[in-house]
Amino acid sequence: MEELIAQYTGANEDERLTRQYITQLEFDTTMHKLMPYLSNGKSVCELGAATGRYSLTFAKMGCDVTAVELVPDQVDILNTKAKSEGIELKVFEGNACKVPFIESNSQDLCVILGPLYHLKTQHERELAINEAFRILKPNGVLAVAYISRFFVAGLFAQQFPELVTPEVLIELNKHGTVSNSKADRFFNIGYFATPTEVESLVQDKGFSVIGHSATDGFGRYISNGVNNFTPSQYQTWLDYHLINCDEPTLLGSSNHGLVVARKVSYQTV
Template identity: 55%
Template sequence: MQEEYMGYYANFDEEQRLVCQNITRIEFDTTINQLERFTQPAKKITEFGAATGRYSIYYAQKGLEVTAVELVPELVSQLEQNAAEQGVELNIHEANATDVHFIPDNSQDIVLILGPLYHIQNEDERQTVIKEAYRILKPNGIVAVAYISRFFVAGLLAKMSHALVTPQVLGELHETGLVTTKDVDPFFRTGYFATPDEVEGLVQSEGLDVEKHVATDGFGRYIGAEINALSEQEYQAWLQYHLMVCSKPSLLGSSNHGLVIARKPE
């Protein structure tokens, strides 16, 4: 399964994903906005699953000391190239988020986990990632955990193909968070799709206190063509509206991505 995952991201244009259209821009803009009050006083930040560095480079440009951890070699190479082109220094490690032994205990103000949980299908390994984040965080430090909602994915499967609307496919997704049918691409077959309650429970089980929980995309993906057609001025107006409502609990499961922000006790 990991080989299929690695192959998928080795050939996927992750570099453009967060900037190529409005419905993906809103994911980045919302995440940055929701983390702002936590990142302003921070000095050291680690990103698990840094990909090509969209977040890591952004925070390095803001003056933070950034450690970027990425598993896929092709993405690590792109990350190194992007950092060099942008003239920023990153501490880059090719490694799995389940083992960041090279980062000292109690050393980081913030840990970002904005992608790894999308593809960790084993519950023990998901817990290990949170344990590692807890270990390296300073007391009172912040972890931000992104997930993909299995409720959104159910609708996405129906939109992709009527052939995926079966008791077997939807039942498996509902019960396990997995989509193992060969009728979907590797992103889905290697994916793990969570529920909002589950992710809150995951961070709480490791001793972290939930500070915020937001619907990163809101319901924007359901009107994707309309959001993508907005002018820049209209997009900014929509973004401001979205930021006013994204923490409403009623939106959490329907959003493509969710974001849980939690704090390590002092």
Template identity: 35%
Template structure:
């Protein structure tokens, strides 16, 4: 986990979801999908909250929110935001999504895991992450898992930089499903990838029933210049189309980010 902490101590996560029109699709679509499942009375835990973009949103909506992250720098940023906005309904804590021992069983109505699965290269860590997120979730509660698609990564990188245009790199992503900083192929930090079918098969082994598996940025991140060059009015039309198409199975696999929403079995 030190590799991840070191990376995010240097990387500015704060503007990521708002940097461009194409970037905002992930945030806006995640909110759009979750609005069908989150009530204002729900108690929410976010694991891997980053700098708190989602946690602050739901706290502003009136939910009682607990935001956690692995990176101390991120935790301090969220704490300062909560303090500055005088949010008494937002609690912030340092926690690893694979070990939530400070939180009791069946204590949250909703658990948002919108980042940890991007970086857990070890299968045992991924399993522990899901087990722990489900453990603290009430029976019948909502679990939202964000993941990154294998085929987006390949489609993006193979044309972006020809050093990745090798059979070894393609096989590494498709077969292993992860990249590490020291494996010679890394372009980011330790990272993990799934196809929509693979994430459903993986999560199908746990105590959760699938409700949604949708594209949160769709084709917008493969065609960022076209999306970013839209006027504000044109972008609203495109976003409306994206909301209508984000559940379409033929699109999900080419989205950079995707969201699996499930309900914990009773």
């Protein structure tokens, strides 16, 4: 936990999502997929809110937002931004696996866009999804993001060939982790899932999957081209991407995936 907090202390999540077209694509796609569930007065909880790029956007849309973030530094930044922009939302420092301060059956939408990147054990991942189920209203909607382990393997082949060893790729493929000391700390503290695994995770915990999107598509592999688009070219590419991002064959090659699911009337424990 200390390593995770250290990794994100001082990190600028807003800049990450806006500094390049390829990261803007992730944000724009996620917002596009969430838009049907965001409207004035809706209760929305974000577990793992970072500095509030999404939570503040939801609040600006008139949603009643509760933002939960593990890293104290990120919580401070989120609160400062909300105050400076005159935005009202509830902000808590806390762990996505346990949010007792959020009332059961109180949220229309629960968004988990970062925690699954770092919850290394099946038990932790199940705890987070259990909490989402608990706090959601009947028929409420969960949106959970993950990083594909297949994309990570491709990234190593493209940018970090020293990590293309049997030991690294077998561990990644079997466990979704990277413990090799030559890897960047982000990979050492990360968990990388498969698309089918995340669908099964939410289904086993009482949700019915209603959408699954490759939020980056294959764009990360052609990032040099995408990042050099003109604004009109980016819009054209975004429109093309949104038409195709639910194509199942793209899911494993996308850096990020997004599963959207609805709470049903039962839950296995």
